[in-house]
Amino acid sequence: MRGSKIDPFIEQEPPTNERVIMAGKTLYDKLWDDHLVKQRDDGSALIYIDRQLLHEVTSPQAFEGLRLAGRKPWRIDANIATPDHNVPTTDRDKGIDGIVDPVSRTQVETLDKNCDEFGILEFKIKDQRQGIVHVIGPEQGATLPGMSIVCGDSHTSTHGAFGCLAHGIGTSEVEHVLATQCLVQQKMKNMLVKVNGKLGPGVTGKDVVLAIIGKIGTAGGTGHAIEFGGEAIRGLSMEARMTICNMSIEAGARVGMVAVDDTTIDYVRGRPFAPTGETWDAAVDYWRTLHSDDDAFFDKVVELEGSEIKPQVSWGTSPEMVAGVDGFVPDPAKEQDPIKREGIVRALKYMGLQPNTPITGIALDRVFIGSCTNSRIEDLREAAAVVKGRKVAAGLKQAMVVPGSGLVKAQAEQEGLDKIFIEAGLEWRDPGCSMCLAMNADKLGQGEHCASTSNRNFEGRQGFGGRTHLVSPAMAAAAAVTGHFVDVRELMN
Amino acid sequence: MRALKQHQGLVAPMDRSNVDTDMIIPKQFLKSIKRTGFGPNLFDELRYLDEGKPDQDCSERPINPDFVLNQDRYKNASVLLARTNFGCGSSREHAPWALEDYGFRVIIAPSFADIFYNNCFKNGLLPIVLEEKIVDQLFNEAEAQEGYQLAVDLEAKTVTTPAGEAFDFEVDDFRRHCLLNGLxxxxxxxxxxxxxxxxxxxxxxxxxxxxxxxx
Known part of the structure; x- marks a missing residue:
């Protein structure tokens, strides 16, 4: 959103003692207070963790640490596991034997062994409930409003869409939570990102969050818990809210949240792990308190006008390097800040792009629709609506759709979305993280440009020398049928 | 965990902002189920000219002579001087494991990403935040003087230059206590x-x- 008319940061005045006492609580303050086990004299606090999600990449050393110290998990039923990063997206009927890379196979087998040994519930590779951890938690109702949720994965912020205190942790902390059900934390600052008004047609949650990151920068939320609010956010589905919270970490904030409302409660109702009967009623009464008070104090406030947000495309190697689809690759000569200028020069060199190239002039080699950011049913519906009756452009090497879970896949097939994709020439795959980070066989070749619905355009992220452009599912679908970026609104009826 | 009270070591300046953890240790090396052995693949895509694979003999690979850690004058550096938002992106603790395994004990930058900053303390690695203008000064000095070393005292919370100029830094008491005592x-x-x-x-x-x- 560089160069747009949107207001800059509004830095709030520091609170006086009186204001601290008088001010209401933010959603984050409420969640923090509810999970505070002990405030320690040195300023750190013990925070209770209601749910830990585990996957194969960041858990093996944690389980090994437990074993070496002779410790047992504190509360088995707080944990749910699934393999997602390493799993292949083809030949899934072969189960673990379908993983060709022996190192990947060992990692998935290790997760199975650890979960079996400690009695932890795991959706294994052949279970229909298997999927990306951040898709299956909400899908199962294992993510409930007001929970504190952690996972050894930075995109755990996704679950904040349910009014949860959810963030990524390192492997040492995975072990700490397994052993103690707590984390040692320091309270973050509060930041409100308000998106006013309504979004235009063809503009999705992904465009909103990319526009936010473009505005505040990749470290704009560091040290803060972000709450996303405003009319535009309130009008979004849970899927779109999850997309936005998912990418909070790309703005530097470990935590991104949306207050609970009817949309949240309707989504959770009836899910396998959700409460029922009187317990449900009691839970809903509590969940309805999970919003910031009107007089709550935020350390930082940022506002955007929803109607000004256009479909976004990233051109560089950091998620803050984005432009509207009608924009251009920037010219480093016009950047005043020497460090930023150097960053642009380096990014353009890696991306093989010339300054001032129109975004719609960037030719593509592959299209990837998937990841914990955009692989839910609504994402697939949006992409299918664009490709329906069209064909993948002749110049593309590959366009693939990777659903977020076995259940998302089944639902998409029930709705006939798989047929739409296959008829258009896209590949219809099995669930997992796939080409978002290319730990399995799905990856970019050197120098290839990819329209990707994932979350990171870092150098080498999708494959050695690969060039990632972050977009929404609708924009990725539009790119698939044209072979370059195009404003999806031109393809919509 | 290895304790850290004082440390003095050679400084390697990495002049690049927003260094992400994918850059520190690329994903193909995250398939290991161990905590050790990541050092040879630290900054793999910057350090070598070919595509790195797990369980490879890195001594046989073509190195990128332009990369700072490949220059003779920075061999055996144990203090990494970095720019803003170091360690952003993925929560992978493999990033501090790789830095520690390579031989770094201290990282100095104007700012760090939250998860990375926290992960460092769990692995005997001290991330130090100093003001941008001080970091600029240290970059200038480290690049100008071969063999430039910094002395870090966690107890006193100071970084001292060879000329005896000392800078104070902040670190929260619990993390400091654990690192000082290797707890x-x-x-x-x-x-x-x-x-x-x-x-x-x-x-x-x-x-x-x-x-x-x-x-």
Whole structure:
């Protein structure tokens, strides 16, 4: 959103003692207070963790640490596991034997062994409930409003869409939570990102969050818990809210949240792990308190006008390097800040792009629709609506759709979305993280440009020398049928 | 965990902002189920000219002579000087494991990403935040003087240059205490087991929907 008319940061005045006492609580303050086990004299606090999600990449050393110290998990039923990063997206009927890379196979087998040994519930590779951890938690109702949720994965912020205190942790902390059900934390600052008004047609949650990151920068939320609010956010589905919270970490904030409302409660109702009967009623009464008070104090406030947000495309190697689809690759000569200028020069060199190239002039080699950011049913519906009756452009090497879970896949097939994709020439795959980070066989070749619905355009992220452009599912679908970026609104009826 | 009280070492300046953890240790090396052995693949895509693979003999690979850590004058550096937002992106603790395994003990930058910053302390690695203009000065000095070393004192919370100029830094008391003493913080938390149990029991009464669902 560089160069747009949107207001800059509004830095709030520091609170006086009186204001601290008088001010209401933010959603984050409420969640923090509810999970505070002990405030320690040195300023750190013990925070209770209601749910830990585990996957194969960041858990093996944690389980090994437990074993070496002779410790047992504190509360088995707080944990749910699934393999997602390493799993292949083809030949899934072969189960673990379908993983060709022996190192990947060992990692998935290790997760199975650890979960079996400690009695932890795991959706294994052949279970229909298997999927990306951040898709299956909400899908199962294992993510409930007001929970504190952690996972050894930075995109755990996704679950904040349910009014949860959810963030990524390192492997040492995975072990700490397994052993103690707590984390040692320091309270973050509060930041409100308000998106006013309504979004235009063809503009999705992904465009909103990319526009936010473009505005505040990749470290704009560091040290803060972000709450996303405003009319535009309130009008979004849970899927779109999850997309936005998912990418909070790309703005530097470990935590991104949306207050609970009817949309949240309707989504959770009836899910396998959700409460029922009187317990449900009691839970809903509590969940309805999970919003910031009107007089709550935020350390930082940022506002955007929803109607000004256009479909976004990233051109560089950091998620803050984005432009509207009608924009251009920037010219480093016009950047005043020497460090930023150097960053642009380096990014353009890696991306093989010339300054001032129109975004719609960037030719593509592959299209990837998937990841914990955009692989839910609504994402697939949006992409299918664009490709329906069209064909993948002749110049593309590959366009693939990777659903977020076995259940998302089944639902998409029930709705006939798989047929739409296959008829258009896209590949219809099995669930997992796939080409978002290319730990399995799905990856970019050197120098290839990819329209990707994932979350990171870092150098080498999708494959050695690969060039990632972050977009929404609708924009990725539009790119698939044209072979370059195009404003999806031109393809919509 | 290895304790760190004082450290003096050679400084390597990495003049690049927003260094992400994918850059520090690329994903193909995350398939290991161990905590050790990541050092040879630290900054793999910057350090070598070919595509790195797990279990490769890195001594045979073509190196990128332009990369700072490949220059003779920075061999055996143990203090990494970096730019803003170091360690952004993925939460992978493999990033501090790789830095530590390579031989770094201290990283100095104007700012760090939150998860990375926290992960460092769990692995005997000290991330130090100094003002941007001080970091600029250290970059200038490290590039101008071959063999430039910095002395870090965690007890006194100071970084001292060869000329004797000392800069104070902030670090929270709990993290400092654990690093100074090489403490396992799980053990420290478990000293509060009774408090955790009491909290849990009360939550079980007031919010029963949070219990028993995952099994």
């Amino acid at each position: 396992d913080d799980i053990g420290v938390t478990l000293e509060q087991a009774e408090v955790i149990k009491a909290y849990e029991e009360q939550r079980r009464q007031t919010a029963p929907w949070l219990f028993g669902a995952g099994n």
